[in-house]
Amino acid sequence: MTTDTTGTDPNAPAEGSTRAEGSTPAEGSTPAGDSAPGGGPLAGHSVLVAGASGGLGSEIARRLAAAGAVLTLTGRSRGGLEALGLDATTVEADLRGADGAATAVQAAVTGHGGLDGVVFAAGVVAFGPAGDVTDEVLRELFDITVFAPVRLFRAALPALTESAGAGRQPFVANISAVTAEAPTAGMAVYSAAKAALTAFDNAVSREVRSAGIRVLDIRPPHTETGLASRPIAGRAPRLPAGHSPCAVADRIVAAITGGDRDLPATAFGSARA
Numbered sequence: 370m371t372t373d374t375t376g377t378d379p380n381a382p383a384e385g386s387t388r389a390e391g392s393t394p395a396e397g398s399t400p401a402g403d404s405a406p407g408g409g410p411l412a413g414h415s416v417l418v419a420g421a422s423g424g425l426g427s428e429i430a431r432r433l434a435a436a437g438a439v440l441t442l443t444g445r446s447r448g449g450l451e452a453l454g455l456d457a458t459t460v461e462a463d464l465r466g467a468d469g470a471a472t473a474v475q476a477a478v479t480g481h482g483g484l485d486g487v488v489f490a491a492g493v494v495a496f497g498p499a500g501d502v503t504d505e506v507l508r509e510l511f512d513i514t515v516f517a518p519v520r521l522f523r524a525a526l527p528a529l530t531e532s533a534g535a536g537r538q539p540f541v542a543n544i545s546a547v548t549a550e551a552p553t554a555g556m557a558v559y560s561a562a563k564a565a566l567t568a569f570d571n572a573v574s575r576e577v578r579s580a581g582i583r584v585l586d587i588r589p590p591h592t593e594t595g596l597a598s599r600p601i602a603g604r605a606p607r608l609p610a611g612h613s614p615c616a617v618a619d620r621i622v623a624a625i626t627g628g629d630r631d632l633p634a635t636a637f638g639s640a641r642a
């Protein structure tokens with residue numbers, strides 16, 4: 370069952386709120402990476418996935434659910450979120466706006482009694498020479514690639530700090546891209562925005578480490594989600610076959626449950642056609 374938060378009492382606990390029902394693991398009993406009896410490595414952990422309707426976000430959400438996480442899913446289209454068929458709280462939000470992040474975090478906290486993890490898998494891409502990039506495209510790329518995950522981090526920080534205090538080993542997993550490591554001609558603004566996100570992740574990881582919050586920067590190579598066929602500007606060049614979304618999601622969720630802090634492009638191996 371999907372719980373749609375739009376138009377509902379934000380203070381009402383959602384059905385299936387595991388903390389409210391007392392099925393949340395005891396403090397410190399389910400660190401990410403350890404198996405909970407009858408649960409999974411994330412049993413009872415409240416995790417927010419931004420961009421859950423996307424090719425990567427949807428596969429990550431499925432794997433987090435299988436690992437026992439209690440999910441809050443965001444995307445711009447409710448239809449896309451409901452099509453996943455996951456038992457989750459859903460939040461329809463455009464994360465370019467100032468309020469989207471706070472709304473999503475509030476839905477997770479009120480619906481599931483707290484927040485133990487955030488996965489940022491939202492994004493858009495643009496192609497073409499930098500000289501052709503309009504202000505509109507520049508703004509959208511930086512809004513969704515940089516401003517949105519920073520706002521989401523900021524909105525989630527109090528709840529993640531509380532989670533850390535309870536020994537639940539909270540995490541933030543942000544999907545950057547291989548272009549942060551290898552800035553690419555014809556994708557200069559996308560590359561710059563992803564590099565900014567990776568720089569943020571690296572710095573903030575050190576900032577919150579001592580508070581018990583883990584930040585994971587993820588830089589996947591080209592993946593066959595169809596993203597490249599939906600650019601907000603320009604047209605993708607001929608690209609070699611990319612990685613499978615399932616394989617990339619497997620690796621990302623393994624890094625989340627395994628306690629990793631950095632997932633470079635090389636960690637995904639070679640693409641299989």
Ligand SMILES: NC(=O)c1ccc[n+]([C@@H]2O[C@H](COP(=O)([O-])OP(=O)(O)OC[C@H]3O[C@@H](n4cnc5c(N)ncnc54)[C@H](OP(=O)(O)O)[C@@H]3O)[C@@H](O)[C@H]2O)c1
Nearest residue numbers: 420422423424425444445446464491492546591592594596
């Ligand atoms: N695919 C690749 O080759 C690749 C490689 C490296 C990194 N990445 C990164 O991985 C992430 C996921 O990419 P993907 O391939 O899964 O793309 P995708 O299938 O197009 O999914 C993109 C997701 O972002 C959401 N989104 C876009 N703009 C948004 C906005 N303004 N507000 C809220 N949500 C928004 C979309 O939601 P709606 O559709 O519901 O609007 C969708 O859920 C992106 O950050 C991308 O840059 C992708």
